Amino acid sequence: MAGTYFQERPSPAGHKGLSPASPAVGSVSRGANALSSRITSVLSASYADLEIRDALETLDSRSVRNTAETRRQIRLDVQKEVIQSNGEIVKDFGAVAEQLKRIGTAIESLNQYCADMRGHIAAANRETGPVMEEAKSLMNQKKQVETKQQILAAFNSHFNISDEESTVLTSTAEPVNEEFFQTLTRVKKINHDCEVLLGTEDQTLGLEVLEQSSKQLNAAFQKLYRWIQREFKTLDLENPQINASVRRSLRVLAERPTLFQSCLDFFAEAREHILSDAFHAALTGEVSDSTNFATKPIEFHAHDPLRYVGDMLAWAHSATVSEREALEVLFVSEGDEITRSIQAGLESEPWLRSDGDEEVFDGRKALNQLVTRDLTGVLRLLRQRTEQVIQSHEDATLAYKIANLFGFYKITFSKLLGTDSDVLEVFFDALENSAMRRFRTNMRDHVAAVQNEVTVAPTDLSPPDFLEEALETLKALAKSYDTSVATLEDRENGFESVLVEALDPFLKGCLNLRDGLQEPDADIFIINCLLEAKGTLAGYSFTQDRLKGIDKIIGEHTARLVDYQHRYLTHNSGLHALMEALSEAKISDTTESLKTIPRLDAFKPDTLISISQQLDEFLPSALIDAAENIKRLRNRRFVQDVTEEAAGRFCEDFEFVESKLLAADDLVRADEDSDEEEPAPGLRDMFPRTSGEIRVLLS
Known part of the structure; x- marks a missing residue:
C-alpha cells in the first residue's frame, strides 16, 4: 500500500522545461531540498511501529487511493469519524449514568432495610440473651450427664455381668461349655481389676464388686468341680482322646488346688474300682454292669501256675499302659497350663502352702502317682492270688521263676511309673521277696530229704x-x-x-559221700561232680566267679590225682627205692657225698639190678596201668592230662637219679684210673636205662 501511495504522486505542473537559468531556479532548489528532507524523513522512519502499522492497515482497509483529493480529504474524514465516535460514546455514557442513578437508588433502599434489620436483631439479642445463657448451662450439664452415663455404662459392662451370664456361670442346670469358660475368664478379670477400685479414696464400690465377683467365682468353681466329678463317672478312657472340655476344666480347676486335689482323689478312687472290677472279670469271667469283658477268664485257661501269674502280670501291665496313655493328655500335654494354674491358685490362697515350701507341679510325676493309685486295687488282688499260688506249691523252681517274673515286671513298671513309685516297693518287692523265701524254704526241705536218703556214693563214682x-x-x-x-x-x-541254695548244699552232700571213699576214688568222685556242675554253669555269663571257684577246687583235686599217679609210677617202677635212699642219705652234689652212693643199700649191685629189671618190666604198660587207676573219671581228657603230668614228673625224677648215678660213676672211674686197676662194673652198667628212653616209652 505504501508503494502505491507514493508511486502515483505526479510532478507539479510548470516544472517541465525549466532550465537552470530560469528565475524559478531558487525556489526549485529549495523545493528539492524540502523533498529530499521529506524523503529522508520517510526513509528514516521505522515502519515497525505499531501505530504506523495500524494507520496503514486502516488506510488499506478503506481502499484509499493515493491522490491529491484523497490526501486533502483524508484528514477531514478522519476527524469527522472521530467526532462521530465521540458523540456515540457520550450517548452511551449518558445511558450508563441513568442506570447508575437507578442502582444508587436501589442501594440506598437496601441500606435502609439493613439498618432496620440491625435494629430488630439488636432488640432480639437483648431479649434472647438470658435464654441463651441458660441453654448454654443446660448443654454443659447435658455433656456432664452423658459423660457420667458413658462411665457408668463402661463400668457396668466391665465390672458387672448380666443375669444370663450369671446363670451360665453358677447354675448347675446350664452346661459347662465355651460360654461358661468365657464368662469365668471375664469374672476373673473383674476380680483382678478390683484392685484399681480399691486404690481410690472411696473403696466401698471396690469392696462390693470384689465381694460379688468372689462369690460368683466360688460358685463357678463349685459348679465346675461337680461337673468334672460327673464326667469322671462316665469317662471312657478307652477313647483315644479324652474329651477336650475335661482337659480344659481340669486346667481351670487347678486354680483351686484344694478342689483340684479332691477331684483327683475322686477320680483315682473311681478308676481303682473300675480297674479292680475289670481285673476280677478277667480272672473269673464274672462281668459286672460297668465292665465290658469278652475274653476267656485267666483262671480257666491258665492251668500252669507260672502262666497264671504271668497272665495276671501281663494284664496289669497292659492296663497300666492303657491307663497311662489315656491320662497322659491330662497331665503332660496340659502340664504347663496346670502348673501355672496351680501357681496362681497358691498365690491367691497362700495358706495352702505347707511350711512355706513351694512345690512346682510336675505333670509326669502327677501322672505316675495317679496311675499308681488307680492300680492299687488291681495289685492288691494280684498280690493275694500270687501269694496263694506261691504258698500252695512246693516246687522251688516254680517259686524262683515267679520271683524272676516279678523282677522282670518290676523293671518294666519302673519304666512306666518311675523308680520312686510305691508300687515297686509295696507290691513287686514284697512279692519277689515272698517268692524267694518260698524258694529257699523248698530248697532246704529238699536238701534235708536228700541227705537222709543218700549215704553212699555210686560205685562208678559218677555224680549221684x-x-x-x-x-x-x-x-x-x-x-x-x-x-x-x-x-x-x-x-x-x-x-x-541262688547258687548258695540250689548248688552248694548238694556239693556239700557230695563231699560228705567222699569221706567214705579211698584214694584216688574220693578225688575222682569230687572231680566228676564238679565237672558236671561246671558244665551246667558254663553257658551263662553271670556264673563266671563261681566257675573260677570250681576250677580252683578241681585244680586242687587234680593235683592230688597227679600226686597219686606219680607215686604209682615211682613205686611200681622201683624208682621210689632209689629216690628214697638218696633222700635219706641226703646226697648232695659234693664229691664226698656222691662217692657214698655206691655204698647205699639201694645202689648195691644186686638191688640195683633187681630195680632195673623191675623198671624194664613196668615201662611197656606203665601208661595204660596208670590210666586204669583213674579210668572212672568221666572226662577222658582229664585222665590223659593227669597221667601225662604224672609221667612227666616221673621222668624228672628218673633224670635226677640218673644224674646222681653218672656223677658217682665218674668219680669211681677217676679213682680207678689213678690206682691203675681193672675197673669194676659201674652203676650205669647195672642200671642201663636212660632218661631219653624213659621219655619215649612214656610219651
Whole structure:
C-alpha cells in the first residue's frame, strides 16, 4: 500500500522545461531540498511501529487511493469519524449514568432495610440473651450427664455381668461349655481389676464388686468341680482322646488346688474300682454292669501256675499302659497350663502352702502317682492270688521263676511309673521277696530229704542222682534268671544267692559221700561232680566267679590225682627205692657225698639190678596201668592230662637219679684210673636205662 501511495504522486505542473537559468531556479532548489528532507524523513522512519502499522492497515482497509483529493480529504474524514465516535460514546455514557442513578437508588433502599434489620436483631439479642445463657448451662450439664452415663455404662459392662451370664456361670442346670469358660475368664478379670477400685479414696464400690465377683467365682468353681466329678463317672478312657472340655476344666480347676486335689482323689478312687472290677472279670469271667469283658477268664485257661501269674502280670501291665496313655493328655500335654494354674491358685490362697515350701507341679510325676493309685486295687488282688499260688506249691523252681517274673515286671513298671513309685516297693518287692523265701524254704526241705536218703556214693563214682536232679533244677533256674531283665552290674551277685541254695548244699552232700571213699576214688568222685556242675554253669555269663571257684577246687583235686599217679609210677617202677635212699642219705652234689652212693643199700649191685629189671618190666604198660587207676573219671581228657603230668614228673625224677648215678660213676672211674686197676662194673652198667628212653616209652 505504501508503494502505491507514493508511486502515483505526479510532478507539479510548470516544472517541465525549466532550465537552470530560469528565475524559478531558487525556489526549485529549495523545493528539492524540502523533498529530499521529506524523503529522508520517510526513509528514516521505522515502519515497525505499531501505530504506523495500524494507520496503514486502516488506510488499506478503506481502499484509499493515493491522490491529491484523497490526501486533502483524508484528514477531514478522519476527524469527522472521530467526532462521530465521540458523540456515540457520550450517548452511551449518558445511558450508563441513568442506570447508575437507578442502582444508587436501589442501594440506598437496601441500606435502609439493613439498618432496620440491625435494629430488630439488636432488640432480639437483648431479649434472647438470658435464654441463651441458660441453654448454654443446660448443654454443659447435658455433656456432664452423658459423660457420667458413658462411665457408668463402661463400668457396668466391665465390672458387672448380666443375669444370663450369671446363670451360665453358677447354675448347675446350664452346661459347662465355651460360654461358661468365657464368662469365668471375664469374672476373673473383674476380680483382678478390683484392685484399681480399691486404690481410690472411696473403696466401698471396690469392696462390693470384689465381694460379688468372689462369690460368683466360688460358685463357678463349685459348679465346675461337680461337673468334672460327673464326667469322671462316665469317662471312657478307652477313647483315644479324652474329651477336650475335661482337659480344659481340669486346667481351670487347678486354680483351686484344694478342689483340684479332691477331684483327683475322686477320680483315682473311681478308676481303682473300675480297674479292680475289670481285673476280677478277667480272672473269673464274672462281668459286672460297668465292665465290658469278652475274653476267656485267666483262671480257666491258665492251668500252669507260672502262666497264671504271668497272665495276671501281663494284664496289669497292659492296663497300666492303657491307663497311662489315656491320662497322659491330662497331665503332660496340659502340664504347663496346670502348673501355672496351680501357681496362681497358691498365690491367691497362700495358706495352702505347707511350711512355706513351694512345690512346682510336675505333670509326669502327677501322672505316675495317679496311675499308681488307680492300680492299687488291681495289685492288691494280684498280690493275694500270687501269694496263694506261691504258698500252695512246693516246687522251688516254680517259686524262683515267679520271683524272676516279678523282677522282670518290676523293671518294666519302673519304666512306666518311675523308680520312686510305691508300687515297686509295696507290691513287686514284697512279692519277689515272698517268692524267694518260698524258694529257699523248698530248697532246704529238699536238701534235708536228700541227705537222709543218700549215704553212699555210686560205685562208678559218677555224680549221684540227687546232684543230677539238682543240676537240672539249677539249669532251669539259670535259664529263668538269664531271661529276666537284670542289670549287668548285679546279674552275677543276684544269682549267687541262688547258687548258695540250689548248688552248694548238694556239693556239700557230695563231699560228705567222699569221706567214705579211698584214694584216688574220693578225688575222682569230687572231680566228676564238679565237672558236671561246671558244665551246667558254663553257658551263662553271670556264673563266671563261681566257675573260677570250681576250677580252683578241681585244680586242687587234680593235683592230688597227679600226686597219686606219680607215686604209682615211682613205686611200681622201683624208682621210689632209689629216690628214697638218696633222700635219706641226703646226697648232695659234693664229691664226698656222691662217692657214698655206691655204698647205699639201694645202689648195691644186686638191688640195683633187681630195680632195673623191675623198671624194664613196668615201662611197656606203665601208661595204660596208670590210666586204669583213674579210668572212672568221666572226662577222658582229664585222665590223659593227669597221667601225662604224672609221667612227666616221673621222668624228672628218673633224670635226677640218673644224674646222681653218672656223677658217682665218674668219680669211681677217676679213682680207678689213678690206682691203675681193672675197673669194676659201674652203676650205669647195672642200671642201663636212660632218661631219653624213659621219655619215649612214656610219651
